[in-house]
Amino acid sequence: MLLETERLIVREFAENDWSDLHEYLSLEQVLEYEPGGVSSEEECKNIAREREGGDSFWAVSLKDTNKMIGHIYFEQKEPAEFKTWMLGYIFNPAFYGHGYATEACQRILQYGFEALGVHRVAAMCNPENAPSWRLLERLNMRREGHFKKKAFFRRTDDGQPVWHDAYQYAILKEEWSSIV
Numbered sequence: 001m002l003l004e005t006e007r008l009i010v011r012e013f014a015e016n017d018w019s020d021l022h023e024y025l026s027l028e029q030v031l032e033y034e035p036g037g038v039s040s041e042e043e044c045k046n047i048a049r050e051r052e053g054g055d056s057f058w059a060v061s062l063k064d065t066n067k068m069i070g071h072i073y074f075e076q077k078e079p080a081e082f083k084t085w086m087l088g089y090i091f092n093p094a095f096y097g098h099g100y101a102t103e104a105c106q107r108i109l110q111y112g113f114e115a116l117g118v119h120r121v122a123a124m125c126n127p128e129n130a131p132s133w134r135l136l137e138r139l140n141m142r143r144e145g146h147f148k149k150k151a152f153f154r155r156t157d158d159g160q161p162v163w164h165d166a167y168q169y170a171i172l173k174e175e176w177s178s179i180v
Helices: 015-025 041-051 100-115 130-138 173-179
Strands: 002-004 008-012 057-062 068-076 084-091 120-125 142-155 161-172
Touching: 002 100, 008 100, 015 041, 015 068, 015 084, 057 100, 068 100, 084 100, 100 120, 100 130, 100 173, 120 130, 130 142, 130 161, 161 173
Parallel strands: 084 120
Antiparallel strands: 002 008, 008 057, 057 068, 068 084, 120 161, 142 161
């Protein structure tokens, strides 16, 4: 599957995406609000292989150079009859500030609502990650909740969880239809 925008191609992962993936998954600043830590070249090779042919992770590439600049997570949640998908994204900071994440996410939402018959798309982000929640708001998603100490991705040196809050955003098909 391949989805296009004016400047981007949103596509399935390929095994050779590992190098571009490593460019940003090897940076602590990119993973500050994500589970896990920085990834080695070997780990990125495995990640790219695992995602190849899957339908939950989408590579985002520049149309003119085919360079992968980020990826989107878009997966249906159970129960399937609720037609609800979760949205997530990570982009290479070398490409921040150009609207690429907004453009790519708009295209994946369009695909979900118009081709897959999605009813609702939800996303979660850390309230401290203002660029992330601003992106969700640019996508016309509405903030539905602020969950206190919802999860943790890190532990202190003595093994205690470092809890963090989360915002939940969502958009319904009828809301999407009214803005496109």
